[in-house]
Amino acid sequence: MSTxxxxxxxxxxxxxxxxxGTLAVLDGMKPNALSSVPDAGPKPPWLRVRLPNGAKYREVMDIVTSHKLSTVCAESKCPNIAECWERGTATLMLMGSVCTRACKFCSVNTGNPKGWLDPLEPAHVADAVALMGLKYVVLTSVDRDDLPDLGAQHYANCIRAIHLRMPETAVEALTPDFQGKLDLVATVLDAGLATFAQNLETVERLTHPVRDPRAGYRQTLDVLKFAKRHAPDTITKTSLMLGLGETDAEIEQALDDIRAADVDVVTMGQxxxxxxxxxxxxxxxxxxxFHAYRELALSKGFLEAVSGPLVRSSYRAERVLEQDNVGLEDTADAHKEKILDAIRESSATMRSLRC
Structure with missing residues (x-):
């Protein structure tokens, strides 16, 4: 947690x-009854990550800062920021850093931007993508319930600006739900996407303790189903956070509901x-x-299920079609091999000492 x-x-x-210049609540939530409730226990070792550092990290930070862009990596305090930025990738967050919603899991600042938009943002986004040399870029945004079209046209303008500047770059959009207004969803889809994502976030029972009251479990599923119907060649994707009190049965039901909405890819993280x-x-x-949940999801017919403690919806997004849990299986195997090598080396040393 941040201090x-x-x-x-x-x-x-x-x-x-x-x-x-928008008045906002820092990190999205004011002190409340939850503030004195402890977590289930200390953070386990598999969730410990290294601090951001390195030349590539600083280069990405400079590009983002100089173009007056926001990233969900920084705004949401993503644990993978060091890995992703040092690989030269970032998830760009459109339409400012102030969200009109206040979900109880999210640390993006909340407030009412009162119609503010940066008209130069599409050009700045395209420039940043070009400078980073991205072949695959993930865009997301704050919710903008204050705008007449909820920001759909601005989102589409940013996508088209990238295509104009970098025609070979594939774009993934992790969008708001646009209040379930499907014509606005179509506006974004029609700009040309490789992947359309809208996050379900949690199981149905926990939706409103977790998400803003204006969000909805069925509303998100309807948006995802429409996206696949409207743009059949576009990959559709959603994400679940685990560890909020859901049961295994509820996770399985959520996976069934997601698959019934013709979603291609699901991600699951802590x-x-x-x-x-x-x-x-x-x-x-x-x-x-997490491995077991991945196997369960794959058994239900998903094109891919990316599942692991540090997985986030846009984590290694460009590798989803490799269908290897975005390399996490290889990483785990490599880690195990290092341990086994150390054991073998230790055993060999002990044998030589006995001789």
Missing amino acids: PSPSRPASGSKIVSPHQ YMRPTKNHLPVERFVSPDE
């Missing part, structure tokens, strides 16, 4: 967001509490359990 630094206001305090004002972690799901 305030001497130069950073406390989570939940009111701030004026940079660039757009929910991690961004600040003490957000929902507590109810359980830490082990890597073996």
